[in-house]
Amino acid sequence: MPIQSVTERLPPHRPSRFVHLLPYAAVLIPMMLLGAGAELSWLQVWRDARSDLQRAAEGGADYGNRILSGYALAAGRINELLRGLSDAEIHAREAELHGDLAKMVAEVPQGIASHVMDRDGVPLLSATLFPVPRNETVVADRDFFLALKAADAPDVHISAVHVGHFEGRPFFAVSRRRQNTGNGLPRGSFDGIVNLSVEPATLADGMRRVLGDEAVIGLVRADGAVLVHTNNDGGNDGGPPARLPADSPILGAMQGDGFAIETRSPFTGDAQIIAARQLPGFPIYALASRSRDSIIQQWWSGLLPHLALGLPMTLALLLLSLRVRRDQQRLTADNSGLTSALLESEAWLRRVQRIGRVGGFEIDLPTGVNRRSPEYMALQGMAAEPRTEQHDDWVARLHPEDRERAQAAFLYAIESPGTTTTYAQEYRIVTPEGGIRWTAARAEIERDAKGRALRMVGAHLDITALKQTEQALAESEARFRQIAETIDEIFYVAEPSTGRMRYVSPAWARITGHPATAPQNAAEAWLAAVHPEDRERVRAARREGPYDIEYRMLRADGGERRLHDRAFAVPDPMSGAAARVTGVARDVTEERQATEIQALLAAEVDHRAKNVLAVVQSVIRLTRAATVPDFAAAIEGRVAALARAHSLLARGRWIGSELNRMVEEELAAHDVGDRFRTSGPMVVLIADAVQPMSMVLHELATNAAKYGALSARDGRIDIDWVLLPGGKLRLTWSESGGPVVSEPPTGRGFGSTLIEATVAGQLKGEFERDWSRFGLRAIITIDVTMLQPYVAAPQPLGVPHAAPHAVPRNTGMRGRRILLAEDETLIALELRDIIEELGCELVGPARTPDEAFALIAQAGRLDAAVLDVNLGGRQIFPVAEKLRQRGVPMVFTTGYSNLPSEQTQGAPVLRKPLARGELVAALTALLAPATAEG
Template structure:
């Protein structure tokens, strides 16, 4: 069955059912609702489907659906089904691996935390060793401070209590004096530890404190070696450490693989101790019929299984890990909806392609499939009930034999050897029965030997302690041993000894490791410069010898709060005083960074962290304040330098206009800054994905970008990524050119990260395009000019070579002047007045009154680039004729050139009037080259008309050029074209 049918199955990569592995759970069982959204479900047992039944079901489905689907939807269904199934199994496999890793880490974290509390309880027991209840009450204040110092070292612990055998508190870490109220007799930890065969360490369910109202669970152990008279049952009170679930949940929350996962800490009996969601509770208790309880009762060490939540919840995938040496489990939960969402994201493109081809037939197939599955499920249910009842009986019989337990006679000869002893010591039943335990296990007894323990057992009926023994493989272990004397029910004479064992080797190793760790921590504090301190209510400071030096005081100075505050900068001193007032009123944890002024004028940054106890009398100082001080001057300097560097980088980036991108290749996560988003015109709330990137990329540039990425990701290459491409804005539709460069980082020969810069080069690209167009235009105009020069050379006539050179030079110079004027205007056109001034410049100054001169008058007119050269040639020929034969050839001659726009005809009219030149005796007999040039350029190229009249005072020539030619490009572009229209 697939996971979406609510079945329980072993995740891929796990071994079959057995200790430390996840077994296939019965389909349809009620789930362990470990998330806070739904209450714990009732037990609804449904047995597991056997492998034979599952195989038979699969064969039935294949036979019944083969003929229905083969002909019509075989190809699209196989492609779609295979892709979906591969994605489905991959998603579940990946989720199972992630949850298993998180469960391993959470179990390790929880085991270390609870082990610390157990060790702390042992330390409290050692602290009170040999003291009677009366002596503890007499020394309550002293013992309270020692317990308080111990509890502050535990991150999640909130209180510690020592109780006598009636449940009355003797001393507490958080209260002085402790209320004399019997408040523990109804707690499960008191009942468990007061009963015979009590465990070495007990973890209670979650309670609400009777004094402070906070929620907690207790880590407790019996008191030992007290000064009170020995008790018949060996119980003489207990040591209790209260642990708050919420801080413990905060530590577990950091171990989740995704934000949607949850972690719960649960006892083997289903009582929940902490969870990362709704950490404040109340917490549900998992019922006996739940999958979790079945795993716990079977002693499963690790399992990953599916579960169906109760009404109102949803299916979940759960990874379960048992804590070492404790009946407590860690469960890491991921909702099935999160896994399905990831799977759907992967298969959605496949569904979009294959679904239209098979949608109609799929509905019919599903109806048939549902009816067959219902029939098969009904048959499987009947078969599984029989198997389930047989398995339940087998589990009960096996569970009784799992505990390491042996029965010996009074001399120590084995008469019963449980399966738990087989696992603990390695000897089989046949090897152990009839053997002396002392010889078999090489037992080392406490002082007094076995006879002393036997005498104590005969006096009290039981004995509890530790023994050192040797396993079959030669490994030495430490066992927590509980001896109970069995008496003859008729005579009351001792019959045998029932002995239960617990392997304490790992606990003792952990205690030794903790001791070494504390020593290393002390050395590390000395090496790192951390200085511990305590401040009493009267302001006296108890600290390491290095504290005066941190505040710039001499080593001989006795540090006080006033002296230390006097060395602070004034703003920091005010903050410190305000903090002291707050701690005196409310207490709690604190953290403060401040500056200290040194004698040489320098300053030092210090960090103080710790915890304070409020003064109930309302004094100015806290009742107690303890913590550490660390010199953080170098860190502050580094932070300042880093901030300055970051600001310089930001300013440089803003000035350069760069955008920054970062692509995590294995995960596909893409990070863009604001400038990169602006290039694509993306809103801030839209996630950056590969789909969004490709949607904005110009289709013609996708192949170019794909080749650049392929080359950059090649491990044999330099890993450099450089490409220029176009981007279409998502909202404004604007096209932009982007130049991007980056570098790929490789790990073990595989690309893992691409980071780089991008820049908007749209302006540069447009400039390049304009320059290219301009170059083509220049090339075109140059060719035209050369063609005109060639025509001038071919048609020019003169009486002498010198005259020919002068004529050609003049005409070429006219073309060059037109070219220069056009180049100044970037070939967009030329001013008509500039063309006239270029030809008539010597006659426009009027330096001598009797010299020939020219006058120009007319509106601003811009001549298009393709019309400027022809018009310039016509003006040159008129000017040349005027200088040779007309008004500009003699003193007193006058040339007047005027032009105007004719709106009615949409034309430019240029009037050329000469006066004061030589008398014209006769009209010219024929047309020279100049006349032909004028007519050809004005009429042939510009589509205009030329009218020349030879008057007595000189030449009168009217040139009329249309503003645009019919069916052709515009001939003239006028500044006042709208007025002329």
């Protein structure tokens, strides 16, 4: 049976309103009952309080009436005791009468004293005092004496509260006039009083015992004077008589026989309910009062048990009603087919299907009828409305490349009989517009007892965006891996929380030679490969977060590489914390080496440039000529020869130059055309030999142009060179066709001197010449070390520290022996002239450190030394150390801009090219102490 929508299957249903109101009723009804009960209890408590107070007031009035009436009767009996006795007789019989009076007072309940006063208020007799004070008026000003002395005196008078003159305690008096005295006064005349004193505290105790203490009972005169009340045992603690305020509502209410009002208590001052009853025959009222708080407390006392029972029962009833409502709602929903819930669920489901691009379907497998939801049809690119289709309609929409596979999977799932109850696959469909969409199908299959498939209910999910994302992600990952695996830098991804490497590119193995390790071990392997001196710094940098550091890494083969490692944090989009650290470690070994080489090269260029300038300076100073044009031509030729030598070195990358090219360059400068011939094997001179050889060839060519073969039109020059056994080079310079030489030249010019000194010094060779009638024949032998591939071993900078040199004790500049170490011939010749002009004796020059050591060993006394820092590519500092050990002061000459101070040890350093005065000043300063001592 096809699935119908909720609205089709279920009639509209509205849950009973009573079910919704049941919890409210479960709370409101009991609470209303409790409230009504509380209200009734409230009214009843107040009614009971008023009734109880009225009864208490009546009891107080009855009790007070009995007490006061008893006191009045006792006063009458005392009158009878004294009937017919005059004041004098009473005085005479005071002892007897005192005893009788004391007995009578003892019989009166709650009485404390009794006194008989004469007409002037002087005591005649007392039940408590014997003898009574005479000649003292003690009560003439009391209210009871004044009231009974008046013409309209009452039969019995109840006084206000006073403090007794004799006992010193509070009391109020019940008094009557003395009657039938023996003083002989007319009948009806005032002849004193009989007085019984009542202690309020004692009376209050009696009232509490008889009437209880639920209410405060008091006796108040009609004029507001308070006689007694049970609240504080006697009113005012011995002070002035207590009295109701004139505006007290109690005074106004005393006009009637009885009343009950709510006002402030005259005894306690708090809000009270007060009831009153007049004592019969007395202008006195009995007041009964209870505080409002005590009545409310009584109300609460009666209400709390009901609340203690009612509130839990109400709560239980609420919980029960909630459960009943829940059960009723569930029952109603079950009985009505869960109409509301299903309607909401269906609407929610359709909304989710629409938003999530999920379509539902149901297939009646025996008939092949397919029921499609609106969302399903929308996913197929059709109108979003429910539709009934056949299986072939679905097959027709399948992508041709997926059709066979998708249909086979469907048929396999519904195979009958069978046990499969689930169906799931992914495939592409083609929409009517020709668009392609990816679909994920999921369904459940219902089968009968025999395993026959009856119905399939499922959903289609549009996963086109997911597939596109997966494809883009795969392409991105492929590009990432392609880049990461081909770049020269080590790319890595690490987790800060665990310290583990999630990815390390293959460049790790290429750069470090260490094999790739599992991600969980990569971080430890990385740190283990870091140079021990840098390891802790790298560990600290990783611990602190993003970093940019450079450190050394040890290769697996023991080599050392330098890495520039830069890492940055990738934050988590949700928390903002660093989720991972991504970094690139670049091998900067060659870069740093190139930088160091560049710095060394710059220093070397600086040195060579200054050295060349020094050579040019020496050329200028040493050149001699008869005329200025000749001097200029000589200088120009020699400087040009130096320039050609440096051009050849530059073309040879400062490694060296071919000999044949040097010869051709030099002869080409003299425009000899084809009047020369060269012959010899390929020979490359080292860089240090190129300049001196160029100068030698220049001097030979210049001499030939001026005086030899090249000065004649038919003159020629043959230059031949051969390699001798042992590796030395022999070059033969032969001139012919020039002026006839009758005899060898007798003098030696600067050029000859330069050639001989250069060959012997810088080229470490020998120079021979032979003059024949045809011209000059010169033979130059060059040491093997001047030829490639011979390379002198570099000498390290730095020498052991030596103690400061001692200054030799010599006198004067003349005769001082100066050691000169300089490998540039022209500079050596110039320095020789300067030293000899100072009158000093030259030792040297030494062109290598070995020659310098030999001269030191052979020379004997040395007073100073002038040392070129670089001799043939080797450092002079070991020689300097030897001189320091002998106490010989020295001055260094160099083309380098900077020298380590630990090497020079404070000795003067002169920069090339030297000014003549600089060397003179330096030598003078070195030798001046010795001169002064001499």
